Amino acid sequence: MYIKICQKNDYEVRILASKYKLPRGTYDILPETSYQWQYILNTFRDTAKLFNFKEIVTPIFEDADLFERSSGETSDVVSKEMYRFQDRKGRTFALRPEGTAPVVRSFVENNLGGQGETQKLFYFGPMFRYDRPQKGRYRQFYQFGIEAIGSNNPFVDAEVIFFFSTFLKKLGLTDYEVEINSVGNKAVSDRYDTVLKEFFQPHKDELCSDCKTRLDKKPRRLLDCKVPSCKEIAKDAPVMLDYLDQECSEHFEQVKKYLDSFGVKYTVNPKIVRGLDYYTHTAFEFLNNKLGAQNAIGAGGRYNGLVQQVGGKDVPGIGFAGGLERILLSMETQGLFCGNQTQPTVYMIPMGAKAIEASVEIIANLRTNGVSVEYNPDKSSMKAQMKAADKNKAKYAVIIGDEELDKGVVTLKNLMERTQSEVQISDLVSNIL
């Protein structure tokens, strides 16, 4: 926004030319690409149908506390990236940075698990994180996800992963890899963290500055540091999977078995670390290494303590979330087409005032009978209107001028086949459908 001051005669005229720009890290979904979104969303909903997951929609803001307690106050998502604000009564809310906690909140609040049934839910919507924008990373971004709450059966773990791979398959995406891991239960991961600290402590001075803070905050993050010297040290670090107890490792084995049965290809990566604190047992990531730094197109895992933490019963759950922008990017890099732009069936071309009058009725009649019609009242010449019909990729042009008016007909032209014929106005709909 800026102010321009012009001299006009003896007095100053101040022109306030406001120039609004969209907030950093956000973007508009323009008509030229919106159909791609619809395509991906429809495909996701179709997949949900196949697996019998039901849609749930929650608000885009919640009690800030919900996220702070569930994701972990020390996680970057909560500590530096959350949009927090106070309303007029001083309550502290946050724009949701992720989708799982709100779904679990709704599950508990509405007693969705009241009958002991496993709830299979899916969602889609905008999430918000105050990150520095980058390829595949925005401040308002869109995630779709599913949550299966109520079962600890490893079959469900595999099913959730199979869901995501089925979805990607429907889209035609093949440029990705699936990595899985088990982070065990709370006791196991706490013990592992202690072991890791003991392992890295003697090397503290050789670590990069990021890793020095990681050592105290989240030792597991040290495992996927990109600095070569840190990598070298981490190479010999103890492996999570060796610290799983009987129950955890049996669960993991079962998950792998079911994945094999589902025909999902995966690799076990014991270094997978989930960013949010609530994850337990199975953790997985879908990675596309052609995307650049932001290569996770989807990820998820089990969260057996979360429901209780949010105030419900001790009910297990598992889910995943995928990033719409990154899926779209993946499809672009793989050269995949993504749905079709909608186009009108009929482009109306009236010539002259009387014809325009007559065509209003025709347009109304076509539309009420389910035929999509485009007409641009700001174009008048035949040539311009034909050009526009072509550009709109209309199937037919309906031409009406004095000649047609006299006979009570219209000229129906098939633009693809370049053929045309005169048809009675009353027969127009049946000639098109």
Place this chain on the structure above:
RNA sequence: GUGGCUGUAGUUCAGUUGGUAGAGCACAUGAUUGUGGUUCAUGUUGUCGUGGGUUCGAGCCCCAUCAGCCACCCCA
């Protein structure tokens, strides 16, 4: 939050050692008094991201700022 690169027409970009802004595509009109994807001709479009500074003069040099891109970080 840190670093690097970039910001000129609707769009993709060019713009020489500082001398009052250019091309392709797109768009509009015509060749064809009522017939579109090709031609051909003609034409329109600019707070040169924003604010300041240096200079007789800045798209170009300097400072600041905003935005985009890429990486770190983080994560979907």
